Amino acid sequence: MTRTIGQAVDGLVVKALKTWDMVRPRDRILIGASGGKDSAVMARDLALKKRQGRLDAELVGLHIRNDFSPHELSERLAAEYEAWGIPLVVKDVAVEGRLKPGRRMNCYWCSTQRRTEMIRYAMAEGFTAVALGHHLDDVLETLFMNMMRKGELSTMPPVVCYRKYPLRIIRPMYLVEEKQVIELATELGLVSATCTCGYNDRSERDSTRERVEALTGGSSDAKRAILESLRHVNAEYLPS
Amino acid sequence: MTRTIGQAVDGLVVKALKTWDMVRPRDRILIGASGGKDSAVMARDLALKKRQGRLDAELVGLHIRNDFSPHELSERLAAEYEAWGIPLVVKDVAVEGRLKPGRRMNCYWCSTQRRTEMIRYAMAEGFTAVALGHHLDDVLETLFMNMMRKGELSTMPPVVCYRKYPLRIIRPMYLVEEKQVIELATELGLVSATCTCGYNDRSERDSTRERVEALTGGSSDAKRAILESLRHVNAEYLPS
Numbered sequence: 455m456t457r458t459i460g461q462a463v464d465g466l467v468v469k470a471l472k473t474w475d476m477v478r479p480r481d482r483i484l485i486g487a488s489g490g491k492d493s494a495v496m497a498r499d500l501a502l503k504k505r506q507g508r509l510d511a512e513l514v515g516l517h518i519r520n521d522f523s524p525h526e527l528s529e530r531l532a533a534e535y536e537a538w539g540i541p542l543v544v545k546d547v548a549v550e551g552r553l554k555p556g557r558r559m560n561c562y563w564c565s566t567q568r569r570t571e572m573i574r575y576a577m578a579e580g581f582t583a584v585a586l587g588h589h590l591d592d593v594l595e596t597l598f599m600n601m602m603r604k605g606e607l608s609t610m611p612p613v614v615c616y617r618k619y620p621l622r623i624i625r626p627m628y629l630v631e632e633k634q635v636i637e638l639a640t641e642l643g644l645v646s647a648t649c650t651c652g653y654n655d656r657s658e659r660d661s662t663r664e665r666v667e668a669l670t671g672g673s674s675d676a677k678r679a680i681l682e683s684l685r686h687v688n689a690e691y692l693p694s
Numbered sequence: 695m696t697r698t699i700g701q702a703v704d705g706l707v708v709k710a711l712k713t714w715d716m717v718r719p720r721d722r723i724l725i726g727a728s729g730g731k732d733s734a735v736m737a738r739d740l741a742l743k744k745r746q747g748r749l750d751a752e753l754v755g756l757h758i759r760n761d762f763s764p765h766e767l768s769e770r771l772a773a774e775y776e777a778w779g780i781p782l783v784v785k786d787v788a789v790e791g792r793l794k795p796g797r798r799m800n801c802y803w804c805s806t807q808r809r810t811e812m813i814r815y816a817m818a819e820g821f822t823a824v825a826l827g828h829h830l831d832d833v834l835e836t837l838f839m840n841m842m843r844k845g846e847l848s849t850m851p852p853v854v855c856y857r858k859y860p861l862r863i864i865r866p867m868y869l870v871e872e873k874q875v876i877e878l879a880t881e882l883g884l885v886s887a888t889c890t891c892g893y894n895d896r897s898e899r900d901s902t903r904e905r906v907e908a909l910t911g912g913s914s915d916a917k918r919a920i921l922e923s924l925r926h927v928n929a930e931y932l933p934s
Binding site for chain 2: 474598600601602603604605606607608609610611612628665666668669670671673676678679680681682683684685686687688689690691692693694
């Protein structure tokens with residue numbers, strides 16, 4: 455019996471949840487609903503798990519609408535969230551308007567602003583976790599940007615715990631590859647319902663992504679081995 | 695005033711020696727003289743430092759001659775070692791002959807055998823350090839082979855100390871790029887005097903090298919940043 459792509463993604467999300475102890479009983483999870491495919495596939499999978507009694511958590515989606523991109527969460531996708539049983543909250547944030555004079559918009563600024571708003575909202579509303587849709591290719595891309603630009607071995611962690619607040623950032627899609635997200639989103643008919651940001655500042659990320667594809671030859675095994683290597687740091691065989 | 699390639703390589707060797715405390719006063723260093731360009735450039739640079747009073751150590755070269763490759767250390771190169779004031783010892787080792795029945799020759803076996811012989815000789819003759827000519831590109835190649843094939847973050851360390859014996863393996867060329875080695879070897883007229891092994895088992899290493907070139911775009915800054923990242927492991931931002 456061959457596994458469907460939905461089962462494969464579901465299995466990898468289960469593995470990530472277990473490996474990094476992401477969800478605790480009666481968690482209240484705020485899902486970062488960007489309007490894109492990654493968070494949509496994540497939301498749908500978490501909703502499925504909840505409906506099947508495999509996830510003991512409340513799920514709410516938060517969409518941060520900005521002041522510079524014409525794209526926003528589509529009506530089609532909003533209807534999907536409703537069908538999945540996930541209430542959707544929309545908040546307007548003047549991402550561009552908050553820029554200090556003379557500063558230009560960029561992806562880093564926007565993501566920081568949206569992250570801050572999500573965490574603020576989660577705390578104010580008593581959520582215990584914020585779920586972000588970053589997948590394996592995002593993790594590797596950030597790893598190599600940090601290695602080659604900052605000279606630091608680091609990436610997005612699967613779980614970030616705040617010391618002062620009872621809140622965690624979790625990344626349930628940590629082990630899912632982007633090509634799997636695309637395959638599942640296509641099968642679910644989500645692709646036309648989702649969008650990518652219209653702002654064009656991804657040249658550095660995109661070139662890093664291409665470089666990672668060249669390094670790994672696009673091999674899933676190689677990508678997963680790289681991720682695994684981050685969990686097996688052999689300090690005796692590294693320069694001090 | 696522009697730095698010559700010889701000065702650039704010399705500066706990087708000085709930096710490696712200092713960073714990892716490679717040489718101690720009155721060290722007796724056995725140089726792994728493979729017959730190739732990497733160890734030749736290293737031997738020449740160490741000899742230069744010694745002659746200029748910047749290196750307080752005895753230098754001896756050891757060439758392990760094998761039973762399967764027609765290539766060996768050339769007369770031209772032997773004359774260079776003599777001119778550098780480095781006595782050269784040649785030892786015959788039946789690398790292929792030592793294979794267990796049914797096993798095929800491969801680069802890993804050969805390098806293990808040669809390493810073992812060098813260490814045995816160094817111990818028997820009272821050397822305190824064995825210097826190997828591995829350069830920055832070798833280090834990165836091994837790093838990515840270990841990451842993508844073994845799922846382990848490790849590579850060749852700049853210094854390996856044996857617990858039971860007063861002997862260290864050191865890699866003075868750790869910060870020198872292969873293209874710098876080639877440039878200096880060409881300038882010194884060493885290229886025609888050196889050789890690469892005729893045994894053809896490098897397909898995996900070569901493809902990894904090409905992949906690392908694609909990842910870094912061949913950029914020296916990117917390669918050096920990757921090496922630097924191995925010294926700045928931020929465990930809080932890695933998956934546990």
